[in-house]
Amino acid sequence: MSLLRLRDVAVTYRVASGEVPAVRGVSLDLAAGQALGVAGESGSGKSTLAMALLRLLPRDARVTGEILLDGEDVLTMNWGRLRAVRWASASVVFQGAQHALNPVRRIEQQIAEPLLVHGMATPAEARRKVGELLEQVGLPAWRARSYPHELSGGQRQRVMIAMALACSPRLIIADEPTTALDVMIQAQVLALIRSLIAEHDISLIMISHDLSVLASMCDRLAVMYAGRVVESGPSGEVFRDARHPYSLALSAAFPTVGDPASRRAPKGLGGDPPDPMHLPTGCSFHPRCPVALPECAFQEVELWAAGESRTAACVHVRPESVQPAGPGEGLEKQSVPVARPAEESQ
Amino acid sequence: MNITWTRRRTALSRFWRDYRRQRAGLYGAAILIAAVALALLTPLVTDPAGMDVTRATGAKMAAPSLDFPLGTDESGRSVLLMTLWGSRVSLLIGFMSALLSMTIGTVTGIAAGHFRGWTSAVLLRITDWFLVLPSLVLALVLAAILGGGTSTIILAIGVTSWASTARLIRAQTLSVEARPYIERSRALGAGHWHIMTRHVLPNVAPLVLANTTLQVASAIVAESTLAFLGADSGKVSWGGMLRGSYDWGAATSGAWWYVLAPGLCIVAVVMAFTLCGRALEAVLNPRLRGVSR
Amino acid sequence: AQRARTAQQVPRAEQSQAVRQAQAGQAKIGQAQTGQAQTGQERAVGQARAARDPQGGKKIVRLGVTQSVDSMNPFLAVRLVSSSIHRWMYGYLTVPDSKTLKPSPDLAESWETSDDKLTWTFKIRDAKWSDGKPVTAQDAVWTFNTIMTVDAAKQANGPAVENFESVTATDDRTLVIKTKKPQASMLENPIPIMPKHVWEGVGDIGAFENDRYPVVGSGPYIVVEHRKDAYVKLKANPGYWRGAPKIDELHVIFYQNPEAANAGLKKGDIDLIGRLNAPQFEALAGDPNIVQWNTPGRRAAYLQLNHGAQTIDNKPVGDGHPALKDPRVRQAIHYAIDKQALVDQVQNGLATPADGSIVPPMYQEFFWKAEGADLVTHDAAKANQILDDAGYAKGSDGIRMMPDGKRKLEMRFSIHTDTPVEDKLAQFLTGWFKDIGIALSTKKLDSNKFTEETGFTGLFDIAISGWSVNPDPEEVLATHLCSRRPTASGEGGGTESFYCDPEYERLYQQQLSELDRPKRVELIKQMQKRLYTDAPVIALYYPNNLEGYRKDRIAAITPIPEDKGILYGGSGYWPVYSLQAAALPAGPADDGSSTGLIVGAVAVVAVLAAGGFLLTRRRRSVADERE
Amino acid sequence: MTAPSEVDPGTPFDVEPAGPAGPGGERGARRTVLRYALAKAGGAVLSIGMVIVATFFLFRLIPGDPAIAYTRDVPLDPAQLDRLRHQMGLDKPLMQQFLDFVGRTLTLDLGTSYEYKRPVADLIAERVGPTLVLVGTGLVIAVSLGLWQGTRAAWKHGSRFDRFSTGLSLVLWSVPTFWLGLLLLMVFAAGVGPIPGIFPTRGMEDVDAPDGPLYLLHVAHHLVLPCLTLVAVVYAQYLLVMRSSLLDEIGQDYVTTARAKGLRDDQVRRRHAVPNALLPTVTLVFIHIGFVVGGAVSVETVYSWPGLGLLFYEAIQGPDFAVMQGTFMVVCTAVIVMNTLADVAYHVLDPRVRSA
Amino acid sequence: MTERRENAGERGSLLEARDLHVEFASRGRRARAVDGVNLAVGEGEIVALVGESGCGKTTLARTLLGLERPTSGSVLYGGAPLSYSSRALKAYRREVQLVLQDPTGSLNPRHTVYEAVAEGPRIHGMSDERDRVVSALARTGLRPPERFLHSYPHELSGGQRQRVVIAGALALDPRVLVADEPVASLDASVRGEILALLLRLRDELGLSALVVTHDLGLAWNIADRVAVMYLGRIVESGPVEQVLRSPTHPYTQALLSVLPESPSPVVLSGEPPDPTRIPGGCRFHPRCQVLAAGAAARAGVEGRCRSQPLAILPVSPFSADSHAACHYAGARLE
Ligand SMILES: Nc1ncnc2c1ncn2[C@@H]1O[C@H](COP(=O)(O)OP(=O)(O)OP(=O)(O)O)[C@@H](O)[C@H]1O
Ligand SMILES: Nc1ncnc2c1ncn2[C@@H]1O[C@H](COP(=O)(O)OP(=O)(O)OP(=O)(O)O)[C@@H](O)[C@H]1O
């Protein structure tokens, strides 16, 4: 049985000017010990989805669907149960550790806090545990006495990871844990996460817009666009051989150094990201899609199987659709290396 | 340009749409508009002769009646009439001293935020000095030294109340100055003047506007307090009326209308300004926009 | 007093008046009277009573004042409240008689003067200080000599000894004062006799606060406690030579806020309050427990017109409006003023319109009443007529011009800051002056600057003024003499008008030497008439003395003078000495405050309880309300 | 005075992001605190110096002869006046007078009152106590009430309690202090209609105040109305500031982290949000001491409270420029010193700026 | 592109930093943010400056624009040292333009696109303001320009905003564009477009560019030459293919190795270097994996690595050779 099972999860923010459908019907499965990467451009609903998993969204967000954590629906839990689940079953590593740590409390207090709250340790044990955790993430134990601002960005992110590990959760949700970090530090942190989840047999949901990072970290990838998952599958395959034109553009945006194909030929995707309040009809990607068919403008797309344990939401993978060429091929031909002028894409 | 005009109008209507959502701000604006309108209309619809004690027609401290809806004062003048005329002075002092305070505060704040080194240090020192000093006490000293008169009161309030504005504007200036577009502008060859007037000023302007509104409110309170403590402008203002009611024992002789009318007017108008100021701040200050949860 | 501000001013005027009297140097010899000798027996009785009844049943009278004590040191204190308290603490050489106000024996049993009127010999009474030591002539010698020799001690009463040549004691009972010039005011000497044995060891008198309680004195009361800006507590002096007062304690309680003081009287926090202003006085009406005490005042309020201010050597000073030099303009101004309206509106009717000059009608003998052709009544038309005739034509804006057409009749009216009565007055004058084509603008000055501009530098057009007149009006009349004008460097003087009129001077000199009283009275009346018609000053009204006390607390009190006199603020101790209080089982102050205390405590507890309840409720509710 | 703005006028210190600190960080931090304290003290000294200079020139602006003002209207002969002028140092050049003034001020000689003829310093010393009682109590109540209610209002943002608190504080903020004082005095001290006057009409204590613990109760009884007035006007501002400051914090990520950890709502508030919101608020509270002192002048006048405010008011009425000048200097200095202490305390308390 | 390379050697450098040092006072210490840099951008050349966070890239870029004064060394434009009088700077800034990382921040939210682009021409008192704005917008691909003139930045997407910023620079007809992480804040899908734009501008207008980045992929995407910076110094520079395909400096090697798809990452331990404490010897030696692995010792340069400072790399516009400031690399070459 999968550890986490999302069924048709949708999140809508109520704002003054209307409703923002930030996540629109996402279904995902995560097996125990598996690492799932969620990619997508800014505003595609990645963080919203992650926060919805533990009902951490602000009050003006409405969540529907089912979020089954170990078979139990998070959305219908009572507060007491939810509090017990939080951090003990699933913990979160936030986007900016800078802000996710309380600036006026010492590291040790913050790491020990979930242990104490969940009654998993006495204060003395907690203190010892904090030292252990810090050492696990490669920080000296005396750092426990520090305040967040005394640490560098990489160190803070490590503290966040140590904190996430505190209650030995079965799932860690990492929302862009390295985006704000430098290349070298990023490599350090990723290596750390990789070794920790392997060691402790923890499931991971990792969010990033950097497909290449996700590809190297995760077993499976899900690519989101405008609140929906548009493609999912084993990470290597999705990264190297995307079926959805958006995933393709995303993976092309990260050139392989040394690959002559991308030398002096940056690839990108024209057009503007969609406005979640005014989504295009049909396939929401069609205005930017280089291989859009006329029917894309009105016909709903859904996730179709696109190979073994792969799905993609594109007419080009629709089983019954007549494919003039292989979808990959077609895309290859039509994706232009130089961006098209903006007016065309609008 | 026509298109700019349309732009402005849409910006204005957007502002209005946002503002309309601030219910308290709407109430405030309504009261304000009413108060200002009354103050402006007063000379048109009433006769200032009624303010002349030698021509007063009422009995002394007469209770409200049809002739005198708000009763009369110690000389038999209509309290309503005095309240109306007093609003002119109170509002004038409020506006003018707020204007003075905002001018000093904005100029100092922008300069302190824009320039580095000793200019900023000196300005900041002075600002801090004025910030912590008991402004009312300082205003009283100023008023006592400079002697009475409307301009003295305006000066005393204006000169003592700009510091918090300057701090606010400086903080905002610093945050504007840290924005990349300032760097970009500098890289385009812009000088201090260009940056301060084209980038910083327009960006702090909404804040200045909101703060001015709040400042008017505190200036009106300050005026009444100064009047009570003995530094009045020599004209009939709400503060002056309250002082009069105190001097002539209105409260002990049961002339509640004389005590309450100007006092409630102060409360209402100050409140209105405050509500408007807060609403403006909420609409115009991006820092507060995010906090809607 | 209208408000604290005015209250402070008045005593100062009175103070300086006494000084001036001292300087005027006129000798009047009082009758020697024998006072009662204080007996040890009485003292014993007093002590026994105190011992019998330490707490309950005390007779306490609480006096509200709206002026705080500036100093308990009589060498320094100038405020009315302080000098009043000193009157109750200390003996003086003489005290005004309770009926006639003429000097009567106090510590000086009797006195006589030498023929050249330069030597005064006082016989000191056999009295005791409150610490039991005898009062001797040496105490008086020390007191006067200290003021004469120590600069710091001159602050309060320096001028009163200016004319003293020497002060000596021939024996413990005999005091001899030699003066440089004859001094008529000798018997009104404002200096309390201080206990030498206590004060000798003080050191710096200017720094001493006289705060060793109980303060050793020889008056009817002993100060036992003083909290600054709060209260002074006095106890009856059981050993007082006239006999101990009939109450046990006298509390002087300070209110900054006159409204609060009034409320305090109504509520029973205080028992007596003096120097009320008209609205406060009126606010007391209708309270069955309060007696409104309204007596004719000894004060005159008048305008001072700058009719060409000059220094003592006839050099013009200041910037007075030239039109005011014209007696017709002054006359017209006089006609423009509605004195009755002022009385009604400014003084709430609690004053007398001034149909005379600067001597109030309270002094029936000296009061001159304008009648017939002399009488100036409110008549704007007549005023306009006078001005028209005099060539002051009205301009298009309704403001008149000087006959030469060069200057408008735009004048300033100088008043004190923070005096509502003067403010109101200014409003009325402005209105009336407008009717006769004179534009009046109000100029508010703090009292320092006011004195400077209206008394020395002449930087005014019209100014408010007032004077509390003594039973003999000579002093107030003297303030309009040529010799009172300031020197060129702006010093000395004491003029109230910069007036210098040969006719007036002549009358003054004449009355000085006129020993026949009716004739002298006539001369004095003529001087008033001159002032009235020439109008260097224009009297407006004579305010009444307004006071109030609780009759449920004060059983008896003797005003001074006994016939329609004042209760608080006069010289002498008669009213407070004569106080009789209704004894309450427990002091009403304690009663009031303990009820209040209980109620307050209950309120606090209730608030706390409510708060606590809310808090606990919230705790409980919050637990599962949200996450 | 500041309007009850939702925006704080900037922290009084520029918060720099701090770099990593080594194990010696604690000691280093202590050293920087010391350096900071010294710098702040230096600033305060400078400010106080500015107060002295400003006072001198401000009061030298007053036209008129201080000697004549000092003697009031008692006529003196020229020689006496000259002697007095000499005594008061008025015949010296301005610069010399200024230096003398500074020298005297530094030795706490604030001159002699025109009215009381006593050293101003003594007058002030006598009245500091009652003011401290009033302002101290008022401030403590206002701060605790304001912060508590502000916290609650922000936490239940948009609730009825929030709307009520915000509304009430806005009304209170709009009320002139003296007017509120007069109304309270008339209603609760004098008594109106059926309401008995249960509180005293004046002062801090009555004659024959009881001794011992009862004395405290006695003073407390007198303190109720003045304190209420002061608190009503002052606390509103703290409420609004705390509310907006906490609202800022509620949106922060670390609050979400805390919730993600499974903390209860009140734990999140007490342990995380409030401490962070508190620090800037407390600074503002201290900046506003000057404002409170201003309010104290009105309150002390209305209730005849024998404190510095009353002394100042009387001095204005006099006018007794010597007392005015002295009180002004002392009050300003006190406020500056308080602020400096608060700054340093803040610095010690807030780890973010501590080691910066 | 090969053509460009061939006659490159003949042309001189347009913008050049010579022995540049920039220091800051940072909490009582001196931070040597730029500590001896030689760098040149030739006419029509795109140079990428890569390096870790805090190594001084931005400082170098700002100094090149005269926004920061060098402590020593000089900035040369067209061979002449930069003068810091405000007039000379203003003239200089017509020719050399800056594009910043964050297009949203680089645009004043209260200015329309027109105002933003026209700001430069206005400051420099150019007459044909509107034409310049329109053509600049058109050149950056915002077509038709009229449609955008009166938009406010918040009405545009991130990519469009960055185009507006670039248009603002182009409106002055600059010869050099200094772009500080021009795509770092853009969505991955959009960044390709902006980079393509830079390439196109170089082709169309002959614009030179210095692109500051921490992303080696970006350098690979567009640059002709790359300079790798470490702790205030350039440690390796040369043509992109050469440097990125066969890096000689251990630091460059490490940077390349941590790219996600690289097979054997060399994760350097330790924190980002601190410019207030620059180590002696080779400034990279405390983190050097070659030194740590003992290779340097084997090559007999360990001592030198630890104690002997390296010379500042020479300036070499259009040079076909790469240089590395490394004792070990030097030893291996010998
Ligand atoms: N509190 C909120 N109220 C209203 N709308 C919100 C709120 N938070 C997010 N949104 C909207 O929901 C959508 C998804 O936001 P989300 O933060 O999940 O995106 P994301 O994929 O995490 O983006 P990024 O990569 O920038 O982090 C966006 O359009 C955003 O504007
Ligand atoms: N104004 C300044 N005052 C003090 N130190 C500064 C200043 N500007 C930069 N520094 C320091 O100089 C060093 C280099 O900074 P710089 O911004 O040039 O680095 P960078 O390579 O651009 O880094 P990033 O990739 O993070 O943008 C840093 O350590 C920084 O802290």
Ligand SMILES: [Mg+2]
């Ligand atoms: Mg996100």
Ligand SMILES: [Mg+2]
């Ligand atoms: Mg940078």
Ligand code: NI
């Ligand atoms: Ni303020």
